[in-house]
Each structure stands twice: as C-alpha cells, then as structure tokens.
Amino acid sequence: MSRLFKASVSENKELIKNHYLLTLNPLKKIKKPEPGQFFMLSVDKGLDPLLKRPLSIHRLTGGNLQFLYRVVGSGTNILSEKKTGDILELIGPLGKGFPFKKTQKNIILVAGGLGIAPIFALAETLAKIPPPAPPVLLFQGARTEDEVLCIDKLKSIGIDPIISTDNGTLGEKGNIVSVLKKYLTRHSLPVNRYILYACGPEPMLKSLSSLAIKHKLKGYIALEQHMACGLGTCLGCVVNTIDGYKRVCKEGPVFPIEKIVW
Amino acid sequence: MSRLFKASVSENKELIKNHYLLTLNPLKKIKKPEPGQFFMLSVDKGLDPLLKRPLSIHRLTGGNLQFLYRVVGSGTNILSEKKTGDILELIGPLGKGFPFKKTQKNIILVAGGLGIAPIFALAETLAKIPPPAPPVLLFQGARTEDEVLCIDKLKSIGIDPIISTDNGTLGEKGNIVSVLKKYLTRHSLPVNRYILYACGPEPMLKSLSSLAIKHKLKGYIALEQHMACGLGTCLGCVVNTIDGYKRVCKEGPVFPIEKIVW
Amino acid sequence: MANKKTADLKVNLGKLKLKNPVMTASGTFGYGDEYSEFIDINKLGAVVVKGLSLKPKEGNPPPRIAETPAGMLNAIGLQNIGIDSFIKKKLPFLRQFKTPVIVNFFGDSIAEYVKTAKKLNAIKGIHALEMNISCPNKQAGWSIFGTDPKVTFKVVSEVRKMTDLTLIVKLSPNVTDIALMARVAEDAGADAVSLINTLTGMAIDIKTKRPKLANITGGLSGPAVKPVAVRMVWECYKSLSIPVIGMGGIISAADAIEFILAGASAVAVGTGNFINPEATVNIIKGIKSFMLSEGIKSIKDLRGSVKC
Amino acid sequence: MANKKTADLKVNLGKLKLKNPVMTASGTFGYGDEYSEFIDINKLGAVVVKGLSLKPKEGNPPPRIAETPAGMLNAIGLQNIGIDSFIKKKLPFLRQFKTPVIVNFFGDSIAEYVKTAKKLNAIKGIHALEMNISCPNKQAGWSIFGTDPKVTFKVVSEVRKMTDLTLIVKLSPNVTDIALMARVAEDAGADAVSLINTLTGMAIDIKTKRPKLANITGGLSGPAVKPVAVRMVWECYKSLSIPVIGMGGIISAADAIEFILAGASAVAVGTGNFINPEATVNIIKGIKSFMLSEGIKSIKDLRGSVKC
Ligand SMILES: Cc1cc2nc3c(=O)[nH]c(=O)nc-3n(C[C@H](O)[C@H](O)[C@H](O)COP(=O)(O)OP(=O)(O)OC[C@H]3O[C@@H](n4cnc5c(N)ncnc54)[C@H](O)[C@@H]3O)c2cc1C
Ligand SMILES: Cc1cc2nc3c(=O)[nH]c(=O)nc-3n(C[C@H](O)[C@H](O)[C@H](O)COP(=O)(O)OP(=O)(O)OC[C@H]3O[C@@H](n4cnc5c(N)ncnc54)[C@H](O)[C@@H]3O)c2cc1C
Ligand SMILES: Cc1cc2nc3c(=O)[nH]c(=O)nc-3n(C[C@H](O)[C@H](O)[C@H](O)COP(=O)(O)O)c2cc1C
Ligand SMILES: Cc1cc2nc3c(=O)[nH]c(=O)nc-3n(C[C@H](O)[C@H](O)[C@H](O)COP(=O)(O)O)c2cc1C
C-alpha cells in the first residue's frame, strides 16, 4: 500500500464563499488515515504550483477521502476549479495524528476557523468509540456566522458545539480562547480529568497554549508549516519545541501543547 | 474591440488520438479572423506553461472560434484536458492571413497533416465567395488514413480533396508534394493561371517551395515558429527571407512562397 | 480606507521624474506601437525601448526563443533598426505621449558606446539613457562590459561624459557580486542602475540533440528568475545611494511591490508583457490600490521597507 | 527497437563505479530511510546524504522554505545530526543496499573540512565524499569557499590529502565564471565536480512585509533553475577532464537526458523527490527506454553529445 497514489475528484463543492469540500476517490487501496494526519495533494499538471499542498483529512466516507479547505493562494485557487473526474496525485496519510485512543479523560475539542477540518475528523472518530466513550465538549470559533462550518454534520454525530464568533453573529461574541477560559473558570473544571485537542490559526493556538499551561490542562495541538516533501527529508517544516526543532510533517503535525516554543 | 479577451470552452472533442477540435465562445465581441490568422491561447492558470500557444483559426461557427490541434507537448496536453465551461484567455486575431480576396486565378490548396487547420478555414471562406468563384483544388496529405481530418466538412462545402497518405492507407501512397508534382506534370497546368496556398510541416513546405519555384507557380505558405508575444515586439519568431529576418507573428504567418530562405 | 488622493506614486530617477514607478523592460515592448492597442501609454511611468545600436543589427538566426519552466530563454541577438531609423520612424510616435522615453543602447566597443550616447544625447524626446552592458547573447568577449569591474568602470565613465540625461546602467546578474558591480557603476557616474538582465541559460531538445536556440545559450527571463532578481535588488539597494530599477519576472502588482519592498525605486515589466499585454497598467492599478488599502501615502515609504 | 541487453547505463566517477547515472541530491533525500518506502534503493546509481558536519547543527529558524514559480527557496541552514550519529544511526541502514553511499559534508573552516574528511575517510560503507563549498545559507564570509578561487583551491587541496575516496566538489552557481571554479577544483585534486547548488534568492511576503524565509535569503532550486544548470554543466564539461555531475531542476527522464547531452556523467535529483518520491527510479527507467528506442548502446555515447 504505497502512500503515493492517484485519486479522482468525486465532488468539489463550495460550501460558503472560498470554502470547499473536496471528495476524492482513491484509484487504489490506501492506508486509512487517523484524525490529525494529512495528505500532500498535487493541484496542477504544470510545474507551477510546484509543490504539493498539505491538507488534513476531514472525513472518510465509504472509501472516499474528504478535505475541507479555504482558498488562500494560487494552489488552493486552482484546486477550487477541479471538476468531477479530474485526477490528482496524493501522498499520505502523513505525520502523527491526535493520540486519543487510550484516553480515559473528558475531551475538550477546540476548533478555530478551518481548524474544524481535522477536529471534525477527530470528533467523528470519537463518536464511534463504543460506550463507555469519553464525553466530548467542542468549542468552535469563527469570524462570522457564515463561517461556522459543519454544524449539521456535528449534530448528526451528537455533538452540540459551543460556538463563538468574532462579531457575535452566532454564539458568544469574542474569541474562542477567552470563551474557553470563561468556561473553565465558571465551571471550575477539574483540569486533570480533562484533555484538550485543538487546531486553528497560530495566534489562537498560541493564546490557547498559555491558557492550557496556566491551568495545567494537558492536550495536543495540530500545527501548520510550509512543506516541501511532507516526508521528513527536507527539514523545511520545523517548529521550535522545548526539545529543539521538530518537523511538523513527521513528529507532527500534532504536538503536545506544552512542548511548543512560541 | 480589444484583441485580448476571454472565452469559455464550448466543446473540446478528441477527433482521433491526440487530435482535438476546440470550440470557444468569446465572452465579448471580437474582431473577425481571416483564414491564416492565428490566436495566442493561454492554457493554464499557473505560471507553467508560461507563454500562450499559437493556434490557427480553423473555423468560425456562429460567433464561436474553432481550433484544430494536436497534442505535442505539455501545453497542448493541458489544453486537451479543458472541459466545457473552462475559461481561457486569448489574444487575436494576429498576423497576416492568406491574401486571396482579389485573386482571379485557379486555386490550389495544399494541406499536410495539421496544415488542414488553416487550409480548411481558407477553403470554407473561398466556398462562400459568390459566383463566379475561382475553382479550388485541395491536396491533402497525412501519415495514415486515420489522420486524414475534415473529410466530411470538406464534402459539405463541396470540396473533394486529392488525398495522399505516407503508408497508402487512403488515397495515393506517398508524400503530398510528389503527388502535386505528378499532377502538375500529368495535367501540364498553365501555372500562371494557378495560385497556391499551403500549410504543413516544415520539410513539406520546403520541398513544396522548390517545386513551386521550379514550376514558377506563385503562392503563399503559412509558417510556424516559437513565439513569445505574438504581437511583433519580442523579435523571437523570425524566419529568414530574401529580404532578411521577418516576424512570423507580424509579417506572417503567411508568406509568399518564393520569399523564404530555407 | 485612506483617501483616494493620498496614494502618491511619483518617483525620481536622477533628474527624470516619473508619474509612477512602472516602466517597460527593454526588448519586450518594441518601440511602443504594438502595445498602444492594449494600453494607454500615457499611463506608464516610462517606456524603455528595444536596445539600439549605431547601425541596424540583424540579430541571431532562429530559433531564438525557447520556453522553460515558468520562464523563457531568448537569444534575439539585439536585432534592432538602428538609431537613425528609430529617431525617424519610431520616436515621433512615442513623442505624442506624456510618458518619458528611455532609450536602451549598446555598443561593441567603448568607442561605439560613447559615440552612440553622444548621438542620443542630442535628440529631443529622449528623456534618459539605459546602457546595456549585460546582454548574454553577444559574442564571447563582449560580456566583460558587464562582468569585469574595470571595464565596467571605464565604459560607464566614458559614456557619462557624453550625456547630461539620466544615465541608467543595466547590470548583468551573471556575476559573483552584484553589489560590487552596482557600486562600480555608481562610482563611474551612473544616475541609477537597473537589474536584472537575463541569466545565461541553455536548453536542449533531446530528440534532435540540438540546443533549442540556434545561438546555443540564451538569456533566462520570467517568473522563474524573480527570487534571484529580488535578492540582487535588495543587495544593491543596501549598498548604493542611487536609485535601483528592479525587474525580472514581474507579472502582477504583488511582484512589483515585492521589488519595491526590496528597495527598487522603479520596476520594469518584461516577459510579463507577453503573458498579458495589459500587465503594466494592471500593475499600476494594483500598486495604487495596495497603497490605499494599506494606508501608504507615498511609494517612497514602501521602498526598501522589507522588515529584515 | 534495439535488444534489451544493449542499454549500458554504467558510469564511473573516479574510482567509484555506478550502475547507472542517477543519484539523489544532498539534502533532499535525508539519509534514505524515508524514501525506501517508495523506491527500491538498490536501483539507484548512488545515494548522496544530507550535508554533514563534525558536530550536529540546529539549522536556521523557521520559516525555512518558500515556494516560487516552478521552484522553491530553502534556508535549512545545514541542520544535521552530525557525523557520529550518522555513522551510528543512519549508515547501518544504508549499508544494506548494493548502492554506493556518497557523504556530503562541510566545515566552517579549512581545518574543519580537513578534520571531517579525515574522519569520514576511515568509515566502512562510505564510498565517496562530496564536499559542499557552496551553500547559500551560511553566515557571511562562508561563501568564499565556493566563490574565491584561491580559497577554493586551498580547501580542496587540503581535503584531497585526507582521503583516497572519490572526492566530488560541489560548486556554487553564484559566480561569474563557473568553468574557472571547476578547473580550480580539478587542479586541486577533485575527482569530479557536481553542480549546481542553489542560486541565492529572496522572496518577500507583501502583506507582512517580511522576507518569506527567517534567514532572509535562501537557495533557489527546482525546474526554474534548470536552464542555468544545464548551461553551467555544458561550460564545465567543455573545460574539464574530470566527470561532471549535473543537477538543478531534474524531475523527468527528459530533464536528466538534457544534462547528460550537455556533458554530465551522472545526474542528481533534488527538489524532484519532493514532487514525486518515485522520481529517481522513474528517471532511470526513462533513460533506459530512451536509449533503447534511440539505439544508444552506452550512456557514454550520450554524454556531451549535444550538437552545437
Ligand atoms: C499539516 C497541514 C494540514 C493542513 N490542513 C488544511 C486543511 O485541512 N484545510 C485548509 O484549508 N488548509 C490546510 N492547511 C493549510 C494549507 O496547506 C494551505 O492553505 C495551502 O497550502 C495554501 O496553498 P496556496 O497555494 O493556496 O497558498 P500560497 O500562499 O499561494 O502558497 C504558497 C506556498 O506556501 C504554502 N503555504 C501557504 N500557506 C500555508 C499554510 N497555512 N500551511 C502550510 N503551507 C502553506 C503552500 O503550500 C505553498 O507551498 C494545512 C497545512 C498543513 C501544514
Ligand atoms: C502561427 C501558428 C499557428 C499554429 N496553428 C496550429 C494549429 O492550428 N494546430 C496545431 O495543432 N498547432 C498549431 N501550431 C503549432 C502549435 O503552436 C504548437 O504545436 C504548440 O505551441 C505546442 O505547444 P506544447 O506546449 O504542446 O509543446 P511544447 O513543445 O511542450 O512547447 C514548448 C514551447 O515551444 C512552442 N512550440 C512547440 N512547437 C511549436 C510549433 N510547431 N510552433 C510554434 N511554437 C511551438 C510552444 O508554444 C511552447 O512555447 C501553430 C503554430 C504557429 C506559430
Ligand atoms: C525577448 C527579450 C528581449 C530582450 N531585449 C533586451 C534588450 O534589447 N536590451 C536589454 O537591456 N534587455 C533586453 N532584455 C532583458 C529584459 O529587458 C529584462 O531585463 C529581462 O527580461 C528580465 O525581466 P523579465 O523577467 O520581466 O523579462 C530582453 C528580454 C527578452 C525576454
Ligand atoms: C531542502 C534542500 C536542502 C538541501 N541541502 C543541501 C545540503 O545539505 N548540501 C548540499 O550540498 N546541497 C543541498 N541542497 C542542494 C541540492 O543538493 C541541489 O544541489 C539543488 O537543490 C539543485 O537541485 P534540484 O533543483 O534538483 O533541487 C539542498 C537543496 C534543498 C532543496
């Protein structure tokens, strides 16, 4: 089962402006990805864009791979124009996903913006754990109401997220980390019985990690970094940790929250 | 009416292996091309391939532009994957087409391989000249029977081409120039009452021009050269003529046959 | 959003005043006539014409261009109509516009450079001279004008004596130390340097086993070279006190802004004109709206403002 | 179609014999372990490992890479695990294969180069040394190893004294005269030269106004640089009697053949591994079938056979 494979586009649907749900049908049997792992996707036949783009697995549905992505630059722009039947080349699954299997703790999921892409994958996987499954609390933040994605899908797996938006159009007004903070203090949660899994923009993860460290809340965050190989060879994608530089594509993208040096 | 415009793909049909008929619907009113003129077509959104590709106008049908092309490299390969609704950017019509309007002579058209792309455009235009239109004789050569294109379209405009194929699978066996040569000698045509318009691969045009010069047959040929601008500014596309280097995109692509220095 | 009126795009190159920093790169815009169909030449910062020499030149045999990944090789060989024809047939057209005309020129010897500069200096409607000492498509030996600091100093100082027009020296990127070459040009009296000219490259057709260019090697231009060009502009900016004109792979306003951040006072669009004949005016518009949206009042505040 | 048996891909680099001319470029293939999932390492001509130094190096802070048109910039800063860890942890894995291991190394002084070479020379399972004198991501001053002919001569001759392994010198493309630098390496005792290392480049994020790399500048690699690399290989081939190893933008067999026609005895695939982890073996297959279809019996007949 080589991790290099081709897949055909089953669907590439614009959910809201600039946000797409891409469903790919692998042309051969692939390794099953874990939540938090990612794939490198080629977006074009020509040599520009040159590098493959990293996208987190969002969902596995009947042998298909789903990705949730936002158009931010030329690569994702070209990707957004793919039509059913187009063929992409992928490498993956890559990296280390969220370590959740043996956890006995109560789970807090935090998804800022597109961070919902891998967090949903984790939520869905958690929802399938046979009882007694750990309870799951999901904090979801976005800029505006429109950008709160996956609501229906979350409902269908029995999760009712605590939502916050920057402009207050849905849920609480304010940023997700302060909402979580309020929640922690208000309910004075016994943090040692909780574990955190988070993904989102860098500033959010940074302030989340201060909060977690301050409250002695353990957990894991999924990071992003520009990548060339995705396989650990180019050393291009490092982040600074208390143990030195670590590769996001290999030791990550999921790291223990307290390890990262911001 | 700017010659820079966008067009959407109406159809991109594989006629025979590696040969496509592309129908484009310009998104605004464009200048009407003359047979022998060409357009520069962008094939991709990325920066590779970088340059636009020159293609001769093959047909105008109800406001649509048709091109007939062969996949030879990365640009035409990417072009061949365009689907209905995709948008291309074009510049054109460019260059000088076949000067046929005032001719009183009998017309000999010679199309080698893909040379039929512009030659058909000319044939169709000639066919529309109100009587007394000049008589038209079309020599069409190809490698094999399969590669003899446009037969039906030619019939529909009342032209019955004299066909030759390299392997003899259709029409006479042999190359088109020797077939024309035999024809000229057999019928001892009064060459001063004839005029030639030709397009095809370089070796064919070269031997055709020897033949024409030897028989004092006047005429015009459409040439190809690698192009960057298509507008006459880069000086990249020159061919050698008895009057010095001339730009294929500006003074050409159609040149008097006797002017070219091979 | 800042007030519309506050985006000031004016820049100076020596005595020459430009209404905005966007020029055309020599050899990619002909003498302006072909592009006037697509853009309003009055909108350009300056027009730089195809490289001229005293006598007309035939240039190299074809094939002269080859496409490469995100770039192109050319070996035009400085084909041009010569100064006299330019003045007679092309300059009158360009004189109609309120856009300065910069004449790019070259010689085959120091004496020829000098003679050409002298002649051009006397012509009305020519606003600045750009001396090309960096064409990769000339015969062996010619390259010393742009790669040997001693020869560079000599040829630039001799030309300097002949003209009081703004004198721009166009540098070759095919050198170990671009900042050194730029300082030599400055010391010899240049009012500005422009860079990069093309990188020397080669491509081979594996089927015919022949070089794709009849001239064997050619000059690489286009987006592929942009990172090298930006780096060189930044190196020159840091070590010069005269303006730097940046070029190499500019296709969009973002590209142009990248050069300005690296220190370019003005930018030139070359291969970009081939990709989109409206590139120059789109870039001017794009720079303006970038400045407005970022609240940058003058392009001078953008220049060299990369945060390193 | 020629007989299957007649395509001989074997090449020699000094004493080193390769079963085919396709190697990996240093820094793009790690120490081989990650790619063994995708390709059979036994099929490669040689494995060139990530540049090593006496002591481990942390490398540069992130961001370390930026994409550019048909290319990429990197400023890894020669992060590596150091020679000792390499020998203990990585070499045993590579020793399993019937493919020669070439160790790329560097030092921060001539003394360090010498010490490193001496140490590597004694290790079983290392078949050749490639000395990197051309990294664009080292501190100022370091670049003289690869750009000042006198220093190049000195460091190569000193290293030469320390090793009887095939010694490859990896050249910088950021020089005015690459053939001169190659001759200096040859005169100093190199068994082969490899080129090109990356071109120094820079990219700026116009939104943050910061360089896209924390190191400000980085090395440009990938298809964008291929025309420059092919030209330099051709220039070196013409003026050397030792083999040239060509690299820079090789992604396909056609690219590799282009370098071989220009004079490369062997080729290395760098950035191409990132685009397609199977690139190397696809290229080997492609060269073979090209030779078969063209009736070329030995790769030696292809080498330098561009018709100029
Ligand atoms: C492990 C991982 C998982 C990711 N998962 C998702 C996801 O599920 N959904 C989603 O929308 N995005 C995700 N991203 C971010 C996504 O990779 C980038 O948005 C995308 O590469 C941008 O490409 P572009 O060409 O549109 O942008 P450009 O800015 O034009 O890209 C230029 C270069 O920068 C790189 N780049 C730009 N932004 C990022 C970034 N944030 N992270 C990594 N490389 C970047 C590109 O890959 C490219 O090489 C993930 C990133 C990583 C590292
Ligand atoms: C005026 C003119 C009219 C043409 N009309 C037609 C037509 O109607 N149908 C058709 O199939 N082909 C036509 N061609 C040829 C067509 O332009 C090339 O086949 C096409 O550009 C190849 O692009 P590629 O990327 O697939 O090939 P590649 O070989 O990968 O292209 C590499 C580069 O070389 C250029 N190039 C390669 N072959 C040619 C060529 N023969 N002429 C010009 N540039 C070339 C490409 O444009 C590109 O810049 C015409 C060429 C010219 C100059
Ligand atoms: C077809 C072509 C012709 C050129 N002719 C000249 C010239 O005559 N004089 C000159 O100084 N530079 C010439 N150049 C170099 C350009 O002016 C410019 O420096 C270079 O192409 C880099 O910019 P770009 O990447 O935007 O094209 C030419 C470039 C091209 C592509
Ligand atoms: C991420 C990366 C790391 C590199 N590390 C090294 C190195 O450690 N030592 C070295 O000599 N070259 C190094 N190089 C240069 C390559 O070996 C090669 O010379 C260059 O990338 C050109 O080839 P390419 O275009 O095929 O990548 C590195 C290149 C890249 C892209």
Ligand code: FES
């Ligand atoms: S992307 Fe190459 S090491 Fe992570």
Ligand code: FES
């Ligand atoms: S393509 Fe530029 S002059 Fe003809």
